[in-house]
Amino acid sequence: MEIRIDNRRKIAFPRISHYGYAIKYIVEQGLGAEYVLLPPATKKTAELGSKYSPDYACAPFKHSLGSLIEALEAGAEVLVETGGLCRLDYYGALQKEIIRELGYKCEFINLAEYMSGKKKEWLKLARHLSPKLKPARFTTGAYEGVKMAEYMDEIEAVYYQNAAFETEKGSYRKAYRKFLLKMQTAEDWQEIRAGYQEVKQAFDGIGMRKPERPVRIGVVGEYFTIMDEHSNQFLQEKLVRLGASVHRFLNVTNCHFRAKEPTLRPRIKAYADYNMGPTTTWTVNAALDYAKQGFDGIIHVKSFGCTPEMDAIPLLQNISRDYRIPVLYLSYDTQESDTGLDTRLEAFYDMLERKKKVMR
Numbered sequence: 190m191e192i193r194i195d196n197r198r199k200i201a202f203p204r205i206s207h208y209g210y211a212i213k214y215i216v217e218q219g220l221g222a223e224y225v226l227l228p229p230a231t232k233k234t235a236e237l238g239s240k241y242s243p244d245y246a247c248a249p250f251k252h253s254l255g256s257l258i259e260a261l262e263a264g265a266e267v268l269v270e271t272g273g274l275c276r277l278d279y280y281g282a283l284q285k286e287i288i289r290e291l292g293y294k295c296e297f298i299n300l301a302e303y304m305s306g307k308k309k310e311w312l313k314l315a316r317h318l319s320p321k322l323k324p325a326r327f328t329t330g331a332y333e334g335v336k337m338a339e340y341m342d343e344i345e346a347v348y349y350q351n352a353a354f355e356t357e358k359g360s361y362r363k364a365y366r367k368f369l370l371k372m373q374t375a376e377d378w379q380e381i382r383a384g385y386q387e388v389k390q391a392f393d394g395i396g397m398r399k400p401e402r403p404v405r406i407g408v409v410g411e412y413f414t415i416m417d418e419h420s421n422q423f424l425q426e427k428l429v430r431l432g433a434s435v436h437r438f439l440n441v442t443n444c445h446f447r448a449k450e451p452t453l454r455p456r457i458k459a460y461a462d463y464n465m466g467p468t469t470t471w472t473v474n475a476a477l478d479y480a481k482q483g484f485d486g487i488i489h490v491k492s493f494g495c496t497p498e499m500d501a502i503p504l505l506q507n508i509s510r511d512y513r514i515p516v517l518y519l520s521y522d523t524q525e526s527d528t529g530l531d532t533r534l535e536a537f538y539d540m541l542e543r544k545k546k547v548m549r
């Protein structure tokens with residue numbers, strides 16, 4: 190049996206994009222527990238999740254289940270699953286049962302049970318996870334972790350909007366990767382702040398050859414799949430390589446701290462008479478914004494079987510018709526071929542580029 194030199198609990202969350210670094214920071218610096226940071230997801234992660242998931246579950250369920258099983262194999266003692274405003278709210282309960290049936294021994298915290306909870310419930314949970322918790326340290330750690338997530342969102346947006354136009358190939362990628370590594374290993378606020386300032390300086394120093402009117406593509410769609418590059422097969426990176434300036438409104442900062450969903454509903458009233466729920470509202474609002482700003486195209490990302498995003502499709506078709514903006518619809522499950530996606534993206538990009546030349 191492994192002898193532990195401390196009694197900190199090993200906590201794991203499912204992977205989602207780079208947010209694991211911010212969660213790691215909160216768990217380690219705020220809670221004083223240990224975070225099980227997994228290596229990047231692979232094909233095996235998706236296969237593992239699919240193998241033990243019901244067929245009808247949407248892709249985020251399968252990806253996150255795969256992550257949780259890998260975390261258990263890596264020694265996690267406590268698994269934490271989030272809740273949400275769609276089927277996601279039931280997923281924690283189901284995943285907990287699947288993991289029990291597979292014979293794993295762990296504690297499973299389902300955040301869906303805390304979503305409507307008061308601050309003191311969250312504090313109780315934090316104390317449960319870390320009995321020696323210092324509330325002031327936890328508050329500071331949580332604040333700094335959230336700030337890190339905001340920095341990562343900001344830097345990621347700059348990267349995807351500009352990387353296609355660098356004069357020296359790979360300069361943006363190099364600076365961006367260095368920044369992510371710094372966030373992964375940051376242990377205090379000074380390190381977070383220094384990493385952020387360093388990457389901004391590095392980006393500012395990169396030589397650019399940006400056309401006056403580059404091909405601009407707005408990516409909209411389902412919360413998890415659109416943000417998690419392993420789930421969407423590096424969609425934004427592929428578009429950058431084709432030469433596009435890629436924009437994505439949906440990230441944690443915009444959706445949870447800046448533009449809360451109810452405030453967006455009036456903005457899409459011309460296309461949706463009723464409240465369609467958060468993910469649909471974010472999608473339609475972002476698509477409408479891109480159309481109004483004269484973007485060249487929109488890509489809609491959804492997970493196979495995602496009802497909220499299926500509801501968004503007729504609205505996107507109406508926006509496409511009214512603003513004469515082409516929309517490419519992509520639906521993801523866990524077994525996709527890169528070749529199929531590459532071909533569709535190339536054809537879409539070529540069409541947008543030709544249209545732009547003709548309209549000049």
Ligand code: SF4
Binds near residue numbers: 249413
């Ligand atoms: S938004 Fe869609 S894909 Fe995402 S968890 Fe909900 S139902 Fe599944």
